[in-house]
Amino acid sequence: MKIVPASEFALKREVEYGSAEQNDRVKRIIEEVRQEGDAALRRLAEQLDGVRVGELRVTEAEIEAAYREVDESFLAAIREAAVNVRRFHEKQMRTSWMDLQADGSILGQVIRPLRRVGLYVPGGKAAYPSSVLMNAIPAQVAGVPEIVMVTPPATAGVEGINPHILVAAAEAGVREIYRVGGAQAIAALAYGTESIAPADKIVGPGNIYVALAKRYVFGAVDIDSIAGPSEIVVLADDSADAGYIAADLLSQAEHDEMASAILITPSAELAEAVRLEVDRQLALLPRRKIAEKSIRDYGAILTVASLAEGVDAVNRLAPEHLEILVREPFQYLSAIENAGAIFLGPYSSEPVGDYFAGPNHVLPTNGTARFSSPLNVDDFIKKSSVIYYSKEALLRDGEKIMTLARHEGLEAHARAIQIRLEKEGNARG
Template sequence: MRIVAASEFELKREVEYGSPEQNEAVRKIITAVRAEGDEALLKLTQDFDRVSLNRGQLRVTQEELQAAYGQVEPSFLSAIRQAADNIRVFHQKQKRNSWMDLQPDGSLLGQVVRPLKRVGVYVPGGKAAYPSSVLMNVIPAQVAGVPEIVMVTPPATGGKEGINPYTLVAAAEAGVTEIYRVGGAQAVAALAYGTESIAPVDKICGPGNIYVALAKREVYGDVDIDSIAGPSEIVVLADDSANAAYVAADLLSQAEHDEMASAILITSSASLAEAAAAEVDRQLANLPRQEIAAASIQNYGAIIVVDSVAEGIGLVNRLAPEHLEIMVQEPMAVVGMIENAGAIFLGPYSSEPVGDYFAGPNHIIPTNGTARFSSPVDVDDFIKKSSLIYYSKEALLQNGSTIMELARHEGLEGHARAIQVRLEQEGTLEGDQS
């Protein structure tokens, strides 16, 4: 793993804009699904997934969900239930309530908070299956009060046997009962616009490959989306108190996600830099996903040596990483200086997988430096808010002229007259004030 000075480091990030050919392919798929519905879904599933289905097989049956329980270990079932409980407890603390504020003049101002009606969750089936992502998408939506949650996933995420049983069990444990075996850009189109079998949704969330990402961007505006996620990222900020083996293991935990994942150590200790580089090589040698992790480390990994932890904090804030681990002597003394990070892990025992799977905070976190202005998925992603205004007669008589003044300065006479007609009716305004 390369060791560089801060002045020599430049982060490479892959933003999923897609090639012109990929974008055109996605647009054609969306057009076909909008025009042909289920027929297009079945044809595209045959073309891309090499799975032949009829319309009656698109939806996963309750019998299939129950059968999946027989294919997973009791230890997995126990673990997924504990994780679900932790995630639910954490997100319940984020719930918002509607509110109203009665003013002295009799006016009432407020905000009505409502859940979205129907949300679609995309669960990928590429390099790995991610049952944990099912929980992270579904549970905040449930806590928000979304009444209809539908899941789509490619038809062969578990190989020839069909959908990965761990994904199905996670969905069932999270309370999802409406699941369709369809993936790719065609699944996104079905969620956005509906087909004979799949009713359209208000929002689409969940990760996917480049075609899924481009499809989500294409349908945005007709429906909401969570984000266009880039490859996974981790930054470890460490001083000479850090354990090199822990640091290396955590860097590799993200590198194994994807060849384009980014794993970076920022340290004020030259000796830790050397030790961590050696540990990465040692641990990489017997990692099952060695080829993927090695490509990530080679192309997007680095160990950056800084003069001080303070300099490292400045670099962290410029990078705005998805995951940030702080392994310094006093991590709580540092956390207040972190301005940009999706999720912050404090101390040697707060390894990133603790957050990925179990602790409770959401693991769907902004990537590609977007932690500068965005946040992890939470309950707010599944609600909408309406402003509430009840203006009393007293308030309008008191403030009407001021409102008219503002409207006329913007050249919107119709706005001003909507107020003026009321003031004239109430006898507080003489004649035409235009």
């Protein structure tokens, strides 16, 4: 793991735009699904996944069978995690409001949940039950009445779907599940087929084809984001434990060859200790090849003159995950402007947030923490403005409204007000 001055470091970030061939392929898949519906979904499952799909929808019997395949420790853990996630997100709830003016006018905002949300869950070798909770529960808390999940058919689990995914979905309250994945699943959620009704928003991670499909259908439906590789930055002083830091850096490096894991510290001794500890722990990892490439290509230890300079570096990087491992971590919290999730102190390891604490682990990547937030209840609601203007208010403000309309060259706007002023003004006189 290279040690470099922070002033000389620039993080290489991979933005998933895809090749021309990948984009063309995604467009073809989406058009096939739009034109042929379920038939295209079945044909593409056989062509791309090597799986023959009969009934697209997962049955209640399959969900019940999944419960028999998971062990009790998993079930207990996923249930407690779901309680924590739900409790955290319930605190984010907004309410509609109305403001009665002295003249009788009413201004306000009505908040409603989206009607139908589609959740994409990766399948095959990658199975993330925790992501099911993180995507489904905020939508449920928001009051979304229809949450539908799609996940690719695979060769293992209950009827080709990982049983842990099915159990997590059921625990999160999702019972409408379809065995379809890839760009074709995104097309089905966006435009609908004979079996799958279209959604208003699509959330959840996926491979490059899923990411490109989400980009392609955006506008027909809303999406959560186009997620990049995982990121972690650790800001630490000489009080931090090198073993803890190395373990936390590797917890992200094992995700993806393009994941980034960065330590920022003013301590040369800690920098060297972490470098050695990363090498030691790396040799013992089951996913060593993935983590090794991540550390080599995107990992770094950045040296700074002070923790204040380290905070500046953090804000420039705008990481997905930030750990602050210093003597007084809360002292630096207010200075952090850009980070998806902030973990304070030696016992707040990043996996605590990934799995159990309650805050959402769907976080902004690729530096987008500069302007975006973790997935939350607000992502599953919509707001309508409410305007009830009284006669008194219109007679008072009408001339000003017409002035602004005419300055913009919109005479019909002005006349819509003028006709009321002429009639109501005369009536009042």
